[in-house]
Amino acid sequence: MTDAIAILGGTGDQGLGLALRFARAGRPVWIGSRVPERARTAAEKVREATGSRQVEGLDNAQATARAPLVILSVPFEHTAGTLKSTREALTSGQIVVSMGVPLASSVGGAAAHMVGVWQGSCAELVASLLPAGVHAVSAFQNVSAHRLQALDQPVECDVVVSGAKQPRSEVMALCDLVPGLRAVDGGPLANARIVESITALLIGLNIRYRAPEGIGLRFTGFPEESD
């Protein structure tokens, strides 16, 4: 289906949050997992919460094969493994959205710290692993899972979207589907280096300010605003 969205790692907190929001917006959502049974359980939950009937749980490769847009919502340390297991299912023209963050917790460190990635960022690592013609876009790293899952409330967060122009525009348009989410044009994919690190800063703020719902990010001063 041309407007379907696959969410690999859609059983995790943040992936599930996006699944809920996109299903509520009426888009077909394929939840992918390494363990299809878990994906089916998550899909059932999303169907119940949203009333949508176009939500299914699949293994990662099946979900990937059935959507033009694939959101990679797995912990950073599973990025390469997940892409290797779905590589055969990816075809030219598809978009893969990287929302991973190289937190130091991926190697046993603190979640408010980062590890260095040779390519510069998780999103650029993703780009380096995609078959030719498949586009990597960076987005959604800074959106609190808690806020995404609170379907009765607007998310109130900006999403910085980075990547090549055309796929970037398509992902920016996705943000309009979710109340309170605003897309910000983050320019080239390499800017994911900065956007990903903001997640580590937000995690530290959540701890220092005891903010269980998650601190969010807003940019101010866009010319069309009156602020």
Place this chain on the structure above:
Amino acid sequence: MTDAIAILGGTGDQGLGLALRFARAGRPVWIGSRVPERARTAAEKVREATGSRQVEGLDNAQATARAPLVILSVPFEHTAGTLKSTREALTSGQIVVSMGVPLASSVGGAAAHMVGVWQGSCAELVASLLPAGVHAVSAFQNVSAHRLQALDQPVECDVVVSGAKQPRSEVMALCDLVPGLRAVDGGPLANARIVESITALLIGLNIRYRAPEGIGLRFTGFPEESD
């Protein structure tokens, strides 16, 4: 004077903006420059704009010697040189605020790109160059110079302040002097790595969105808020 603020590089756009705001708030401000004549011209401008009489232009070392709090507002490539020239004037207990950002423009690259700093950030480089007992704090990197200078308008920007607890609190309190500026507890100094890079992101946003007044940053979802 115990409540004086020295601003080294106070003749530049951002330093001058802070000088205007702190002078308007009634704090004595010593503008430092490598070229004292330029500092005196800037001080005259600040006195005229604010009506304050406690604003003076000095060389960097003189300004440093006369204030418990010293804001380093020089281009990144002048960080080490400025600190070397003022080192003799620094005494234990003083606070040096780093607001520099290692933009790639410091080595002829793009202002929306960064260069790597061995210590991790400009603020940590500053810390490594200070005499024992002088505290480094990171702050003010993400505040638009244009907004700071528009004295009739609130700045509408969050300032992430990082460093050891006591000096960090003192710098956070400074933010309360400026209408629309809000201090956010940024934790340990090493978080300056993230905060500094946000400036590069904001510069890119200013270009893409043609925002001459400068895009600002706000965090949302602090527990005391109702948002």
